[in-house]
Amino acid sequence: MVAKIIDGHAVARQVREECRAQVQALATRGVVPGLAVIMVGDNAASKVYVANKTKACAEVGLKSTVYSFDAETPGSVVEAEILRLNADPTVHGILVQLPLPAHFDARRVLGAISSDKDVDGFHLYNVGALVQGETVFPPCTPYGVQKMLEHEGIPVEGQNVVVVGASNIVGKPMALMLMQKDATVCICHAKTRDLAQFTILADILVVAAGRPNLIVPQMVRTGAVVIDVGINRLPDGRLVGDVDFEGVRQKASYITPVPGGVGPMTVTMLVYNTVQAAQRHSPL
Ligand code: L34
Numbered sequence: 001m002v003a004k005i006i007d008g009h010a011v012a013r014q015v016r017e018e019c020r021a022q023v024q025a026l027a028t029r030g031v032v033p034g035l036a037v038i039m040v041g042d043n044a045a046s047k048v049y050v051a052n053k054t055k056a057c058a059e060v061g062l063k064s065t066v067y068s069f070d071a072e073t074p075g076s077v078v079e080a081e082i083l084r085l086n087a088d089p090t091v092h093g094i095l096v097q098l099p100l101p102a103h104f105d106a107r108r109v110l111g112a113i114s115s116d117k118d119v120d121g122f123h124l125y126n127v128g129a130l131v132q133g134e135t136v137f138p139p140c141t142p143y144g145v146q147k148m149l150e151h152e153g154i155p156v157e158g159q160n161v162v163v164v165g166a167s168n169i170v171g172k173p174m175a176l177m178l179m180q181k182d183a184t185v186c187i188c189h190a191k192t193r194d195l196a197q198f199t200i201l202a203d204i205l206v207v208a209a210g211r212p213n214l215i216v217p218q219m220v221r222t223g224a225v226v227i228d229v230g231i232n233r234l235p236d237g238r239l240v241g242d243v244d245f246e247g248v249r250q251k252a253s254y255i256t257p258v259p260g261g262v263g264p265m266t267v268t269m270l271v272y273n274t275v276q277a278a279q280r281h282s283p284l
């Protein structure tokens with residue numbers, strides 16, 4: 001079996017088309033969805049990701065503004081900026097690009113974002129809503145994965161899902177979202193003993209561990225759906241996921257590439273959530 005490659009750019013394009021129609025409807029009422037992106041420090045990957053986000057916003061007709069602070073900025077200064085943005089009616093979504101420099105209390109900074117502008121879904125209120133199955137703003141990366149599965153018509157109900165990686169940004173919310181759709185979910189992480197024993201059970205394998213070649217063909221069931229959320233830059237400059245793509249492709253039924261898989265969906269679901277925020281803020 002050779003897997004079908006799920007083209008993240010193609011799925012993203014379709015979701016953005018939907019967003020554009022909603023943006024046009026909002027425009028007739030004089031509303032332009034606004035996104036504020038806060039970036040602290042000089043992380044090279046963050047710069048690329050944020051640039052992709054602002055480009056996607058422009059493409060769909062949102063107004064995005066990036067607020068950059070240097071790494072030494074006190075947390076209180078960033079928090080004050082967030083409070084100002086919370087009160088700005090032209091800003092519908094606020095996100096703080098992670099990771100923050102080490103001296104920041106990330107929980108505190110994220111907690112400053114008004115939960116109705118928290119388009120990343122990282123505020124405790126939104127995390128709690130996700131646990132209860134009443135998502136307000138589902139976090140963009142797992143939301144993007146869910147959209148890809150839906151787009152390909154891949155059923156989730158009753159399926160064995162194994163999530164490798166238990167981060168707050170990807171693994172945990174991904175597990176909750178798929179559990180809500182009645183999958184049987186298992187979360188593995190860096191301390192899991194004999195990872196292969198779990199991954200081999202997966203009908204849908206979602207990998208977000210940040211380790212190149214962590215998943216090799218022997219660990220994958222024939223016909224499994226393999227979603228690679230990892231992004232690793234190799235010393236030679238190549239960008240790869242966590243999955244041995246060429247090997248696993250021969251065994252899976254679907255696979256996502258890196259780049260061009262989940263990454264473009266993360267960016268697009270941020271646009272989607274921001275449009276939702278603007279709609280909720282400006283009801284008909
Ligand atoms: N607050 N921090 C916050 N929200 C997020 O949703 C993120 N994430 C993760 C890191 N920190 C965050 C992102 O934005 C990861 N992430 C992200 C965003 C965009 C891309 C990948 C990850 C992306 O555009 N990936 C491209 C390749 C980019 C490249 O050339 O490096 C791709 O095709 O996969």
